[in-house]
Amino acid sequence: MKLELRNLACGYSEEKEILEQINFEVNTGEICCLLGPNGVGKTTLFKTILKLLKPLGGEVRIDGEDIARWSPARLAKHLAYVSQFHVPPFPYYVKDVVLLGRMNSVGYFGQPKKQDYQIAEQAMEDMGVRHLRDEVYTDISGGERQLVMIARALAQEPDMLVLDEPTASLDYGNMIRVMRQIVKLKEKGYGVIMTTHSPDQAFMCRSKVALLQRSAPVKFGDAMEIITRKNLKEAYKVDVKIIQFVDENGQRVRMCAPTF
Numbered sequence: 001m002k003l004e005l006r007n008l009a010c011g012y013s014e015e016k017e018i019l020e021q022i023n024f025e026v027n028t029g030e031i032c033c034l035l036g037p038n039g040v041g042k043t044t045l046f047k048t049i050l051k052l053l054k055p056l057g058g059e060v061r062i063d064g065e066d067i068a069r070w071s072p073a074r075l076a077k078h079l080a081y082v083s084q085f086h087v088p089p090f091p092y093y094v095k096d097v098v099l100l101g102r103m104n105s106v107g108y109f110g111q112p113k114k115q116d117y118q119i120a121e122q123a124m125e126d127m128g129v130r131h132l133r134d135e136v137y138t139d140i141s142g143g144e145r146q147l148v149m150i151a152r153a154l155a156q157e158p159d160m161l162v163l164d165e166p167t168a169s170l171d172y173g174n175m176i177r178v179m180r181q182i183v184k185l186k187e188k189g190y191g192v193i194m195t196t197h198s199p200d201q202a203f204m205c206r207s208k209v210a211l212l213q214r215s216a217p218v219k220f221g222d223a224m225e226i227i228t229r230k231n232l233k234e235a236y237k238v239d240v241k242i243i244q245f246v247d248e249n250g251q252r253v254r255m256c257a258p259t260f
């Protein structure tokens with residue numbers, strides 16, 4: 001599947017355009033990190049992709065087709081969204097939280113079938129959280145909760161995941177565990193588009209990057225090409241060195257090192 005943004009303009013009213021002339025595409029089997037300073041419009045762009053906001057101009061296309069007239073159910077077969085804030089009001093079991101991802105297929109008044117349970121089990125397996133299936137969602141750690149929410153999105157059987165800051169407020173270990181699972185999703189052929197405040201994460205998962213900036217066109221390309229000292233200075237107004245080394249597996253690794 002291919003998600004394309006063509007000359008897209010987004011915002012909350014004609015008078016308040018937040019982003020314009022957004023052009024980039026993400027395919028299944030790829031990760032795209034959406035970077036940019038606070039308030040630049042990353043969430044606004046996600047809302048437009050998910051049809052929670054109407055484009056002020058241009059198009060969101062899936063496999064070449066403008067999604068403007070698509071029903072939410074049709075869109076849900078392609079894109080699954082994981083928001084940043086998700087504490088459920090009831091202490092559901094993890095297995096039931098993940099099963100909720102089948103809602104689009106089961107319907108509000110339907111009963112999950114054997115196949116729905118199997119898909120939910122597989123989603124937990126794929127995210128490495130099956131051992132938590134009988135735990136209460138509100139009693140597991142923040143990192144585990146994030147993996148469970150991604151498993152719930154996988155249970156929807158989408159082609160692509162739309163993740164809003166999937167590592168926000170996670171400790172260092174959980175951040176790495178979640179990133180590792182996101183890379184595995186890419187290797188399994190899913191597409192991932194995610195917001196992050198850490199350019200290092202784009203290096204970590206060798207992703208594409210769409211760098212959003214105020215009053216400048218979006219910069220889009222491979223992480224190695226877009227995350228440069230000059231581009232980070234322009235976007236975030238800070239000095240950052242890009243350091244590079246070869247790890248024990250012979251892989252070239254890049255990281256950002258802020259200069260004080």
Ligand SMILES: Nc1ncnc2c1ncn2[C@@H]1O[C@H](COP(=O)(O)OP(=O)(O)OP(=O)(O)O)[C@@H](O)[C@H]1O
Binds near residue numbers: 037038039044
């Ligand atoms: N419901 C709304 N109505 C009007 N303006 C809004 C609304 N939500 C956000 N905005 C404005 O849209 C702009 C972009 O906000 P958005 O949340 O998309 O930025 P962001 O890049 O996701 O920020 P952050 O990195 O801080 O999460 C901001 O100026 C914000 O004030």
